[in-house]
Amino acid sequence: MKASTFILLLFKGALVIGQAPIVRENKLAFAVLDPLGPFRNGSQLFEPTPNVNLTPPYFQVYDERFDEILGPNPSVRVIVQNDSFAFAHDGPVWVNETNEIFVTGGRTLGRPVSVINLNDLQTSPTGLINFTILPLGPDVQINNGGTLFRGDLLLVTTGSGPLPPSLIRVNPKPPFNDTIILNNFYGRQFNSLNDAKVHPQSRAIFFTDETYAPPVSLSVALKLTLACTPFSYGFENGFRPAPLIPNQVYRFDADSGEVRVVADGFSQPNGIAFSPDGNTAYIADSGETQGVNGGIQPTLPATIYAFDVVPDTQAFANRRVFAFIDSDVPDGLTLDTNGNLYVGCGDGTEVFDSKGTLLGKIFLGVSSSNMIFAGPNRLVIMADTKVFLAEIAAEGVDLNL
Ligand SMILES: *[C@@H]1O[C@H](CO)[C@@H](O)[C@H](O)[C@H]1NC(C)=O
Ligand SMILES: *[C@@H]1O[C@H](CO)[C@@H](O)[C@H](O)[C@H]1NC(C)=O
């Protein structure tokens, strides 16, 4: 190590623990940048400590409370990889009984749903495990989101051409039979459903609807635009008819069949999550990325909004900006048991406290749409052609509702 590098490491407080380096970022160190630049644009990633000779993935600590989330010996590594196939874009669901994670692919090969068994990690000599594509039936017309509902997978499909978006229950065990539980709002099709969560107290299903699902990443999307059709979905991507309904957030009571709007006024409502007590809802608006055809619109939201969940109606009230994301757009959302919010972003997983302070990042150097806790201490992160496992101290909220 050169002396100058050593001094830089000391100065920036970089420190290596186990497999995963931790970089402590001083916010005052980048509060004022050289007026002559270069400044970055929204599609470039922000690495405050770019001179440290680190290869992602690593942890960036912006607030010392991130240390409690990471614990004494955090690590992050790739556990599944397929360079030619974006098999792990979104919709991660963990099934405790089998220790399996279900993932949904990116815009290649019709976005299949695949399964990974985390028990395979114990016997894999390389630390890498395989995924298997599920033999799902034709009801699943382009899946995007997913969660658990009464022991089944709840898939959230975007629709394909004239075929409607839908909420679908899928048996997580062979033969993976399914039942569509909702595919319209009083006769009108939704636009392109994106993601869903079950409310921890009422057990109603809340879901988002938008007119695209976001590209794998800008660069991949541009390559795919040139390379193949159909590469995408949603009206903005030329894959769905013109919308007949605003982009909004819905509540569905699966027992009574009642479906109602709980929030509107979004550009592209995407990821959704609830605080552990069910009193706060979070919605990621990824409007800045208007799909492949709409391109990047930097003045539209890359913003997570927080809402109070009104006790009697469960409408979302008191909308406020929770956080604006510094790299690309926010996508999937999940929480730990202490109410910290984990966000799939253009640079990996960004973690905020319940007041919206950025605590730290699991900096992957590539885009991540979503992530899921798989029991205590394991966060499994989707990055299209790779799945990362972060072993940290935090534990996720119970989604088995
Ligand atoms: C951002 O900067 C990169 C690198 O200079 C460039 O390739 C890209 O086109 C820029 N994107 C936008 C939206 O300006
Ligand atoms: C990647 O996935 C594709 C599609 O399932 C498969 O054909 C190919 O063998 C996989 N490659 C590797 C290296 O696993």
Ligand SMILES: *[C@@H]1O[C@H](CO)[C@@H](O)[C@H](O)[C@H]1NC(C)=O
């Ligand atoms: C993954 O699949 C490859 C090819 O079939 C096989 O050689 C390898 O043993 C599998 N890995 C695991 C961990 O099961």
Ligand SMILES: *[C@@H]1O[C@H](CO)[C@@H](O)[C@H](O)[C@H]1NC(C)=O
């Ligand atoms: C799958 O099939 C079984 C047996 O018919 C049925 O009990 C179950 O409800 C089905 N599950 C779904 C999600 O359709």
Ligand SMILES: *[C@@H]1O[C@H](CO)[C@@H](O)[C@H](O)[C@H]1NC(C)=O
């Ligand atoms: C997973 O299942 C085991 C065995 O039933 C149980 O002890 C454990 O609490 C469950 N974990 C979670 C996070 O639900």
